[in-house]
Amino acid sequence: MTMMKTARIHEYGDTSVIRHDTVARPRPASGEVLVQVAATSFNPTESALRAGLLHAFLPVDLPYTLGWDVAGTVVEIGPGTEGRAVGDRVVGRLDGGGAAAEYVRAPAALLVPAPASVPLAHAAALPVAGLTAWQAVFEHGKVTAGQRVLVNGAGGGVGGFVTQLAKHAGAEVIATAGPRSTEAVRRQGADRLIDYTAGPVGDALGSPVDTLLNLVPLSPPDAAALATLVRPGGRIVSIATPIEPAVGTGVSARHLVARNDVTHLAALVELVDAAALSIDVSESRPLADLADVHHLSESGRIRGKVLIIP
Template sequence: MTMKTARIHAFGDASVIRYDDVPQPRPHLGEVLVRVAATSFNPTEAALRAGLLQAFLPVDLPYTLGWDVAGTVAETGPGTDGLAVGDQVVGRLDGAGAAAEYVRAPAALLVPAPASVPLTTAAALPVAGLTAWQAVFEHGKVRAGQRVLVNGAGGGVGGFVTQLAKHAGAEVIATAGARSNQAVRRRGADHVIDYTTGPVAAALDGPVDTLFNLVPLLPHDAAALASAVRPHGRIVSITTPIEPPTDTGVSSIHMIARNDVAHLAALVKLVDAGDVTLDISASHPLTDLADIHRLSEAGRIRGKIVIIP
């Protein structure tokens, strides 16, 4: 049997994405075969496709795209007693990609999918949700009563950071353009600063305890935002490394999220409890994936986009 996939055979612009028919895989020891309901697009995948991540995230070609997976277990391999055919699962894949009709996945990377949302919607959770969880709770150490600034709240990670910081009891100040303003407020932002109208730091009415930076910054913009963090506060950036102001005791980390099924399971519980919502801005068929990469590189994507094979 064959299946459809979206793969790259070389690094380059979005035109290198090809839609191939390949043999349907079979699960090995400790693996299951997942019938993919959806994957979701993450901007980092565009960097991988362009060959910009080979230094620290090397992949062999041809490479199937799609790090997020939500789907149904179609077959189990030996050593997967915790999963059964028909189980609905969600996970982040660190090897084989889910931009395909089926994917062979390590059972240890999968958790039960949220029961309260469609399975296709759940595909938006793993990569962006794990990044946000670790930013807010591990690195930002957000707690009730703090003021946090989420720079880039209109993106996929930003939506989760906003919700998790609010869930932790913080006052959330978010930056967003006009088209994302209402969505960011629905996610729980107490204040929204339109970054297109002037410097963000100038619009603040006082210092913040923690800055979450989720967008690339020029050096002078990074320095301006860093100056808005109170002494002994924290800066957490998933894009541009940010130098903290000198002699302020501010800590700064440039983080890369790791795969952690315990964190993902905790996120699923928050989704089912109604404390975290999944904002899907659009869904597209697999054959639109190259166009999604182009839109992302042009800065024209808001929220999470799911890809349905």
């Protein structure tokens, strides 16, 4: 029996519940492939899952192998599985987790060819954050050329993709970021930067924006203050705290929970290979450091996307 390393939780709790187990390497079933993992990437929502905060919304069977993003190479094909071949370099979002391991069994239909223009491991930063950004900008924000767009929380993994996609759509992008993220957000194409640590965003913004894309948790007063920065008839999309528009403004508001969509993921890969979208990897860490990455995230000390290498 061939064995492999994994990072799993056997119970909900703080970062100490992440265990590094050696388990049997899985075999792909019909419709599945076995992927040798080049990398997964850390998403802050996984900290909430580990802590049990998502149990009502996203129950999982324990023990549970972490890792929703995967980039790697197909090494085995399940019986009757079509569309993939051994040796394919692939990327995908695995809603059942499992990518924080040396190998993962994955539905072939959830995988797309990885971008050819970046290291394979870097592609692992794309699925969860990229899909969230795509759907925020294009599906719900309906960002188009000439609009003024405020990206609140541009320094995170999703924020980098949101900034670039809104700019790709032709919008004027105003981004909030802290001092640690300023240079990265500027490289990603923001037309204007507002340091949210220096004072209220509204004081620095000036005229209202067409669309607010909020990517960070907010207190009720801060959410209400941001809502006033959108022009009448504009749009608010939040992936974190829901934001209610001011009464009588005609502003539409959407709280976004991104869905897995391979069509959108393939479009993101095309943009990467066309050099129209960059993947900002701030750090690569070994699987053994996953608990430390969770801790750093919870203390607000992570910028961009962190790769986890098995």
